[in-house]
Amino acid sequence: MTAIPLGVPRRLVEFTIDGQEARVPEGSTILDACRAAGKDVPTLCEGDTLTPKNACRVCVVEVEGSRTLVPACSRRAEAGMEVRTGTERARHSRKIVLELLASSVDLSTTPMVAEWIKEYDAKPDRFGPDAARLNEEPKIDNELYVRDYDKCILCYKCVDACGDQWQNTFAISVSGRGFDARIAVEHDAPLTDSACVYCGNCIEVCPTGALSFKSEFDRRAAGEWDESAQTRTTTVCAYCGVGCNLTLHVQDNDIVKVTSPHDNPVTHGNLCIKGRFGYQHVQNRG
Amino acid sequence: MDLHFGDSKPTDDERAAVDALFGPPESSWEGADRCDADLRWARGGREARNRRDLLLPGLHAINDRIGWISEGALGYLCRRLTVPPAEAYGVATFYAMFSVEPRPATVLQVCTDLACAAAGAAGLCAGIASRLGSDSGVSVERSPCLGLCERAPAVLAVRAGDPVRTALSAPADVETAVLAASAPGSAPEERPAAGAVPQAGDASLILLRRIGVVDPSSLDDYRAHGGYTALRRAFALGPSEVIREVTDSGLLGRGGAAFPTGRKWRATASQPDGPHYLVCNADESEPGTFKDRVLMEGDPYALVEAMTVAAYAVGAHKGYLYVRGEYPRALRRMRHAVDCARARGLLGDDVLGQGYAFDIEIRRGAGAYICGEETALFNSIEGYRGEPRSKPPFPVEKGLFGRPTVENNVETLVNVLPILTMGAPAYAAIGTPGSTGPKLFCVSGTVERPGVYELPFGATLGELLTLAGLRENLRAVLLGGAAGGFVRPDELDVPLTFEGTREAGTTLGSGVVMAFDDTVPMPRLLVRIAEFFRDESCGQCVPCRVGTVRQEEALHRIVERTGTDAADDIALLREVGRAMRDASICGLGQTAWNAVESAIDRLGAYE
Ligand SMILES: Cc1cc2nc3c(=O)[nH]c(=O)nc-3n(C[C@H](O)[C@H](O)[C@H](O)COP(=O)(O)O)c2cc1C
Ligand code: SF4
Ligand code: SF4
Ligand code: SF4
Ligand code: FES
Ligand code: FES
Numbered sequence: 001m002t003a004i005p006l007g008v009p010r011r012l013v014e015f016t017i018d019g020q021e022a023r024v025p026e027g028s029t030i031l032d033a034c035r036a037a038g039k040d041v042p043t044l045c046e047g048d049t050l051t052p053k054n055a056c057r058v059c060v061v062e063v064e065g066s067r068t069l070v071p072a073c074s075r076r077a078e079a080g081m082e083v084r085t086g087t088e089r090a091r092h093s094r095k096i097v098l099e100l101l102a103s104s105v106d107l108s109t110t111p112m113v114a115e116w117i118k119e120y121d122a123k124p125d126r127f128g129p130d131a132a133r134l135n136e137e138p139k140i141d142n143e144l145y146v147r148d149y150d151k152c153i154l155c156y157k158c159v160d161a162c163g164d165q166w167q168n169t170f171a172i173s174v175s176g177r178g179f180d181a182r183i184a185v186e187h188d189a190p191l192t193d194s195a196c197v198y199c200g201n202c203i204e205v206c207p208t209g210a211l212s213f214k215s216e217f218d219r220r221a222a223g224e225w226d227e228s229a230q231t232r233t234t235t236v237c238a239y240c241g242v243g244c245n246l247t248l249h250v251q252d253n254d255i256v257k258v259t260s261p262h263d264n265p266v267t268h269g270n271l272c273i274k275g276r277f278g279y280q281h282v283q284n285r286g
Numbered sequence: 287m288d289l290h291f292g293d294s295k296p297t298d299d300e301r302a303a304v305d306a307l308f309g310p311p312e313s314s315w316e317g318a319d320r321c322d323a324d325l326r327w328a329r330g331g332r333e334a335r336n337r338r339d340l341l342l343p344g345l346h347a348i349n350d351r352i353g354w355i356s357e358g359a360l361g362y363l364c365r366r367l368t369v370p371p372a373e374a375y376g377v378a379t380f381y382a383m384f385s386v387e388p389r390p391a392t393v394l395q396v397c398t399d400l401a402c403a404a405a406g407a408a409g410l411c412a413g414i415a416s417r418l419g420s421d422s423g424v425s426v427e428r429s430p431c432l433g434l435c436e437r438a439p440a441v442l443a444v445r446a447g448d449p450v451r452t453a454l455s456a457p458a459d460v461e462t463a464v465l466a467a468s469a470p471g472s473a474p475e476e477r478p479a480a481g482a483v484p485q486a487g488d489a490s491l492i493l494l495r496r497i498g499v500v501d502p503s504s505l506d507d508y509r510a511h512g513g514y515t516a517l518r519r520a521f522a523l524g525p526s527e528v529i530r531e532v533t534d535s536g537l538l539g540r541g542g543a544a545f546p547t548g549r550k551w552r553a554t555a556s557q558p559d560g561p562h563y564l565v566c567n568a569d570e571s572e573p574g575t576f577k578d579r580v581l582m583e584g585d586p587y588a589l590v591e592a593m594t595v596a597a598y599a600v601g602a603h604k605g606y607l608y609v610r611g612e613y614p615r616a617l618r619r620m621r622h623a624v625d626c627a628r629a630r631g632l633l634g635d636d637v638l639g640q641g642y643a644f645d646i647e648i649r650r651g652a653g654a655y656i657c658g659e660e661t662a663l664f665n666s667i668e669g670y671r672g673e674p675r676s677k678p679p680f681p682v683e684k685g686l687f688g689r690p691t692v693e694n695n696v697e698t699l700v701n702v703l704p705i706l707t708m709g710a711p712a713y714a715a716i717g718t719p720g721s722t723g724p725k726l727f728c729v730s731g732t733v734e735r736p737g738v739y740e741l742p743f744g745a746t747l748g749e750l751l752t753l754a755g756l757r758e759n760l761r762a763v764l765l766g767g768a769a770g771g772f773v774r775p776d777e778l779d780v781p782l783t784f785e786g787t788r789e790a791g792t793t794l795g796s797g798v799v800m801a802f803d804d805t806v807p808m809p810r811l812l813v814r815i816a817e818f819f820r821d822e823s824c825g826q827c828v829p830c831r832v833g834t835v836r837q838e839e840a841l842h843r844i845v846e847r848t849g850t851d852a853a854d855d856i857a858l859l860r861e862v863g864r865a866m867r868d869a870s871i872c873g874l875g876q877t878a879w880n881a882v883e884s885a886i887d888r889l890g891a892y893e
Contacts (some may be wrong), residue, residue, distance in 0.1 A: 170370030
């Protein structure tokens with residue numbers, strides 16, 4: 001986890017990235033090293049506050065001696081490794097992954113994907129009009145957040161955030177398998193019948209907008225979501241003594257959603273229901 | 287962890303099924319009625335959660351008794367095990383043999399996979415459906431390979447109840463299939479395991495030597511036929527010498543990856559972290575493979591003994607035998623063998639009076655090919671979804687329950703017995719320098735005598751097929767199963783060794799040899815292979831989860847097309863296949879395009 005500032009000094013591992021010498025502290029991933037070296041490796045399922053699940057495979061790189069490509073986000077750098085980030089082989093797999101994803105789910109609210117699709121010359125349409133898609137309807141069953149699994153890339157981040165990595169509520173999991181796998185609560189019930197405590201930590205980590213604030217979802221549906229018109233103000237939650245940092249996203253003088261800085265060493269971007277959703281009193285203008 | 291169990295209640299039957307496994311609940315924390323004492327203490331924490339690995343047996347208990355898993359039943363099971371219901375639901379929906387929707391108590395699995403398809407499974411399905419009609423109380427489901435390819439087409443009937451009843455019909459016709467479904471209790475006795483071994487009785491056999499000769503239910507008979515001499519020799523040698531023998535024998539894993547067994551054992555044995563575990567992979571779900579079933583059904587004590595030797599060598603005191611859910615008879619025989627061995631001091635605290643403790647726990651899969659992947663198998667045993675883990679770390683370092691683990695295939699382990707009884711040099715003299723010892727081949731499809739054959743490594747494909755009774759007009763041979771590759775009828779001189787098949791640009795895999803004559807429509811067969819992988823993908827990684835869907839779609843499009851009409855889709859298949867091979871997490875996605883590619887390149891399937 002990069003957010004923890006202090007630690008025992010670690011040994012440095014020496015290896016090469018694209019022929020250049022690289023030195024990173026032991027335990028760093030190839031991705032850490034690539035980022036430090038200013039290399040642009042795309043990532044989708046990697047999350048800065050979570051253990052990588054390495055499920056999306058968009059970050060694959062070539063490592064000398066490895067039969068298959070290697071996910072940069074989770075493979076630790078080893079001394080003497082020869083890593084190549086931009087080979088035809090790695091770029092081919094990234095392109096296909098982007099095509100496979102974009103042809104099966106709605107990536108319109110996934111940051112960066114449009115740029116990558118252009119960069120890798122991906123053509124999601126080429127599987128034809130009959131290519132199977134998720135075709136999920138948004139699940140709107142509570143006033144706080146919407147689950148629009150038509151946008152879900154199954155990165156497992158929300159499952160990890162709700163489960164043993166942060167929240168320990170275990171309200172959601174992956175059900176089914178293969179192309180039919182979906183994020184779901186038990187027996188596919190509405191969220192209101194599940195163990196969910198509405199901390200919204202799953203929304204915080206969702207990379208695609210499949211999980212979003214109802215406030216955001218409604219504004220998007222009405223064509224009134226305008227990120228460029230929004231201001232972000234980081235402040236301290238006033239509810240209890242923990243003192244979590246909140247970032248208020250304000251559009252037209254309304255709080256439209258609340259996030260939390262991931263580099264906060266106490267909360268790592270996690271909040272509870274009050275900090276995440278309990279902002280109406282601020283804009284109760286009578 | 288703050289668990290939420292909703293308010294659905296189990297029925298008495300469902301509760302009884304779970305309690306039969308775990309005993310009655312002790313407090314309201316586990317689902318009993320609330321009493322005064324429950325208000326003053328809490329149960330939970332690590333001790334309660336440590337029973338997570340009983341989730342799969344628990345799901346089986348409910349599914350066996352009721353036929354499906356209701357909300358109330360799942361909730362109760364979760365309470366008993368302190369497992370979050372969402373996770374348990376994720377596990378229950380992962381396996382093909384479980385249903386979370388109500389369904390009839392009787393499920394008839396009709397195999398529609400490669401060998402059965404070639405033997406007329408489609409007609410069988412249609413016949414069964416029309417005979418049974420719509421309100422028969424039988425749920426007819428199409429199944430991937432049931433591991434009975436030598437008697438294709440095959441059906442398996444499972445009737446829920448106490449006890450659950452199963453019946454096989456293979457080779458099946460509409461009559462016998464319907465009989466199995468309507469009266470599984472009185473279905474005719476299954477053919478003995480030796481029926482799958484055309485060479486049975488041949489004195490030169492090593493691995494199959496006892497099949498059909500020994501009584502699979504009798505430990506004494508096993509001992510009378512040389513049983514337990516290998517374990518005695520192992521105890522005489524000591525663990526590290528056993529590993530040296532196995533290393534010197536040159537034994538390579540028979541589960542498909544051909545990894546040197548001695549090296550794996552040594553690496554596990556030397557791990558300082560403990561406890562060490564042994565896992566025997568009897569999941570055998572590769573279409574076309576049935577050798578492990580025949581070994582377990584025909585010579586079950588051999589596997590018990592072999593597991594004991596392996597455990598002793600690597601310092602494991604606990605072994606898990608993971609048997610695929612579609613093998614009721616192998617499961618029964620192995621359970622019986624393990625119980626008898628335990629009762630006779632051949633398992634337990636003091637094996638053979640040598641002061642070594644070892645016991646075997648049998649786990650039953652529930653219909654998921656992916657659980658044969660070694661790390662997915664660990665997850666399955668631990669009560670998680672059978673999704674492969676990313677490697678490194680490797681199992682020898684962090685395997686089952688995060689501990690150093692050796693995982694071996696059934697056939698691999700059974701080879702350890704002759705290695706110890708004949709000695710490494712004599713064993714290594716069999717076969718070729720690169721592939722030592724005897725090898726089992728599962729021959730099926732359009733041949734006269736399908737079955738498990740044992741040959742020393744190095745025989746050619748043609749020799750094997752001649753033995754099995756090759757028919758006229760051979761069109762193609764699938765080597766290595768769905769994850770393997772096709773070869774042409776003019777390539778029958780391929781030597782059946784790991785190095786020989788590699789040189790010929792194909793693979794031996796787990797020893798599948800499926801012959802297809804020219805009555806079998808190639809493009810349909812390829813669609814079936816693609817369908818298999820799409821169906822069996824765990825769904826974790828994108829190249830496999832979506833790639834297998836796109837592959838199947840493209841193959842459907844070109845079923846009736848050739849030449850330039852198929853060219854675009856073949857180019858697409860190549861591009862997607864390359865990324866699946868390169869970027870998938872595990873062997874399933876990495877090999878899902880092999881057979882199709884070989885059919886295009888070697889057979890010219892769409893020319
Ligand atoms: C998708 C998949 C399915 C597999 N299925 C099996 C199986 O059914 N039985 C088996 O022994 N090995 C299977 N394997 C191979 C195992 O992962 C593993 O390599 C093997 O059990 C190791 O044992 P061995 O060294 O004795 O061969 C499978 C691998 C993959 C990738
Ligand atoms: S809902 Fe979002 S966070 Fe969860 S798996 Fe889907 S894309 Fe990932
Ligand atoms: S977000 Fe929740 S835990 Fe954090 S300060 Fe606010 S009320 Fe307290
Ligand atoms: S390759 Fe397929 S089966 Fe293997 S982890 Fe990926 S999705 Fe699962
Ligand atoms: S970002 Fe590495 S696999 Fe998804
Ligand atoms: S049993 Fe049907 S194909 Fe193997």
